[in-house]
Amino acid sequence: MTVELICVGTELLMGTVVNTNAAFMAERCVALGLDCFYQSVVGDNASRLEESIKQAMGRSDIVILSGGLGPTEDDLTKETAAKVMGKELVMDDKAWKHITSYFEKRGLELTENNRKQAMVPEGSKVLYNKNGTAPGIIMEGDKCRMILLPGPPIELTFLWNEQVEDYLKSLSGDVLMSEMVKICGAGESKVETLLKDLIDAQDNPTIATYAKTGEVDVRVTAKAKDEKECKKLMKPVVKEIKKRLGSKIFTTDESVSLEMAVMQILNENKMTLTTAESITGGMIASRLINVPGASDVIKVGYITYSNKAKRKYLGVKRSTLDKYGAVSEQCAKEMAKGGAAAAKSDVCVAITGIAGPASDASNKDIGLTYIGVSVAGKIKVKEYRFEGNREKIRTAATTAALTFLRHCLLENLTEKTFGE
């Protein structure tokens, strides 16, 4: 089955907003086994919108439109889509009740315009929207199905997760299930090499890799007559992937991020953590603290950008700085040791490096970075060389620090040495 995405909105055409909705919907459609050959963006213009919808209906089984469901005159998606599908708009009492209570709760005043949002194409399925006022719509024609979704990402993703996903699954006689294997500490090409024979031979389940900064996600998707059969198909493949990638896999739960995986290890083992950051200047702590419950683990973090601060707060020796410089294995080691001691924490992750655009007095390479981790008194340091501009180097260094921190925690907990 083929699906086509049409995102409606002048703000997309003018580049004011980046089209994250298209990426979200596309990724989810692919995971459902739908083929997506076209995406387009049109503005809030009735004739161009009509032309785009007609073209999409002529070449795709499912057309998904997002945006243009607001209360103003400019919002034309529902009216235009209904016209093309040959449907009249009728008042949906439940949608109207939902809208009035949405306004009441927020102490906002309803305007006559808002009634427009409760009008739906006759015979359509209405997707009630907890996060906003515009309901989503599903219309079924003889040859083509059409799904209308509101443009704000928080509303679109909510309706997708709650209702659209199940609807799309129901269209296929088969059941689709997928499992996400998330990997840190190995690049996409390395992961693909390790899994090459599996990827080349893929059929059912399919295997797709997604590269992010310092992370690779592998999605395994099976199609079968029921969930049990899907699980049976996926199991040996996921098992084989786990075997090959071992401890580099930080989760098989799609909703878990690398920082969440790290925090989980610390939480489960009742370990406290401190951060001692130079090059990343707070980025490592900031990512970890984005995990709810961080206050039980991280009591304090140090941003020690100057040599003086490294000495004062982390106890780095002046002689170390003089002899090896701030960007050195020795300094990272003393930062990790001193950070754990100062914060009286079980674990410390420390980082020092050169983000550019210029090097420091030592004239070392831009991107050169040392990450030190102290776990229960044992300290390990690793050297990295990152590429790109200042922001890219700092972002990559942050992910590398979380990866190395996780690695050291696992080594300590299992008392095994993992290959890297």
Next chain:
Amino acid sequence: MTVELICVGTELLMGTVVNTNAAFMAERCVALGLDCFYQSVVGDNASRLEESIKQAMGRSDIVILSGGLGPTEDDLTKETAAKVMGKELVMDDKAWKHITSYFEKRGLELTENNRKQAMVPEGSKVLYNKNGTAPGIIMEGDKCRMILLPGPPIELTFLWNEQVEDYLKSLSGDVLMSEMVKICGAGESKVETLLKDLIDAQDNPTIATYAKTGEVDVRVTAKAKDEKECKKLMKPVVKEIKKRLGSKIFTTDESVSLEMAVMQILNENKMTLTTAESITGGMIASRLINVPGASDVIKVGYITYSNKAKRKYLGVKRSTLDKYGAVSEQCAKEMAKGGAAAAKSDVCVAITGIAGPASDASNKDIGLTYIGVSVAGKIKVKEYRFEGNREKIRTAATTAALTFLRHCLLENLTEKTFGE
């Protein structure tokens, strides 16, 4: 003149990559006074690509294609576009020389495939690419112009800034110039209200607003026979905007970010800064440290997530925490004071708040945040209420802190009190 964007790539269709190229090109086209009615995304498929190009040529004056210029068999954009335009591909010696030297410099081995990248449509203008191997191409037909650009954003933006922008400008007999006015501390609706009569009456120059988190950018664009005339048209409008928004304008330089504007004030006045962060856990320091030269200004930053750390490092009184709680005006004040004293810095920005998803023991509202700023011993605190999930609240709090910090610095330096 109308322009249409076609972004080519399976990774866009599959949602693996978010289409930032489309937003970049669209914004720049709008700034050049070009009308953009359609954007589309197609995969690396010759027949669908050909169909899309023909459709775009039939309805737009300029078609810009990005992606699909790589060395592999999958990359079809140049071949397909040349076919539709009725042009043969010929070897471009300069492009080939460029590619070979690009590989040599990096110690990489050339493959036969790479010769494909040096083939260009006969009679086309070649845009040589310093950041990669694929040159951009401009083809001029009787009715339609076509521009091909490589997909990697770093290459696309480079070629755009260096060559495409001037080419597009040259198509119009007129000269286009624009000025960006960047505003913090006022929402989009407030900015639009303040400028409503100017926006309603806009003709030449045009005025467009762009909302970002905690920031609004206003672009003023004039069209005239020469630069002098453009400047003359823009001057009174920009002057009027400056008059109305006053000190909320942090820059009129498009390349300057809010954190750069703050660092510039600190640098120019030879002031040092420290950060004392609870809710944002390093995000404020991290944004400031992303500005090159930060090491002259920020010697140390404190991430004091626990009450104990607030007491130990910032000298917050136990009685203050007991009586008012950590998320209070009083605590923010003591954090700002104590942070400046501990770091012996001229300035300290301190922040404490509740990011959720749960409140703390005090049961205060999620999103409640206090920001304290100490400048040369004078301390100001402001209360904020942010909405959204944990990440949104922390991001909004970070921008608010930079905005309030800038505000306090300006007040101190001019000894004037600005309205907020």
